[in-house]
Amino acid sequence: MPSPQLLMIEDDTRLAQMVGEYLAQSGFGFTHAASATDGLQKLQGDGGGAVCDLVILDLMLPDMDGLDVCRRIRGLSGPMAQVPVLMLTAKGDPMDRIIGLELGADDYLPKPFEPRELLARIRAILRRRSEGAASASRSMQFGSLEIDRDARTVSVAGKGAEVTSYQFDLLVALAERAGRVLTRDQIMEAVRGRELEAFDRSIDVHMGRIRAAIEADAKNPKRILTVRGVGYVFAKQQD
Template identity: 80%
Template structure:
């Protein structure tokens, strides 16, 4: 089994060294970049399994780096991104998720929590890449919407829809339970992500991104519906 490769883009050299040593002891190989430009260069030279991305960098901000990663060609655009944000600034987290970050962790943080979140993201990726038991049932169709679980791809009327790995897992979770109302806690548990923090709106942000990718009119969704005060439901009957 190969050692998971992590790229940490962080300008705090002391923090980066501490985290790198901890993650190395936990079975990861960690490379470090002190600014956005060198981080992007390293990523394109050798694609990591996950990027740990600080929001505040000396040459740019993490939001711009995340945006540029998602604009890269091919598999590079789908590299999972875990963003480090300033504690108490939910807007940065929301924007990061909207740009395609898979998760976020406020500073200061416990290395053990960072490790747990990294493992959760990589576990979801590994499970999603495992061969399906019944390949013939890997594609779900709802009108013009097609979700291919094996290929991890989504198309609407034949056009590809861009989703992060986490957003794809959320969509599959909803589609497999079409017609059932799910709470935010149930959705998070189903994708084996982290537990919800109090007043955490990350699911809502991800759902907004999914709607933007698969709905004809995201402001008037027909596929993923909000059940006020409860959660969400994936509509059985669609276009």
């Protein structure tokens, strides 16, 4: 089985070298891009860029804001539009984290960080994707909403709905338990396992993005409902 390929877009060359050496020892392929422009070119395959299974993205880059890079990644054509993105940042403002998640980042790790935690988060993201691909191939249909677990796609009335890899897993976790109220902890356990702590309110941010993708009116949702003080429920009877 080929090694997962990681792309780190980071202008701190020393940090990238340290991270690359550590991840290589853990069996990962590693490519470094020192600028946003170089990173986006590698993702699009310009100049023979390698296939990428996950992007480690610094928020502060010399030629482009990391949030803009994330936005551009999600705007790419083909499979790279859905590549998981793990954001790194030295900023302590929680708003940066929220904006990053809203733009489609799958996870967020502030600097400075322990390499072991970075490795654990990478493995968790890739495991979710692998488990999702190995799950039942049949699609789930709820009225006009179709969730194809094999293709990892979501469509509403035949039109594709854009969600990140993590948001897809959240949606599947809810849909598989349709009609059952789940706490935030239960949702996190279903998609991430027990080894990592959830970001405060990150579930709410992702739910907002999922609603924007699948609901006719995200402010008045009919499919993913909030149970105040408890969590969320996927309403299986609504269309």
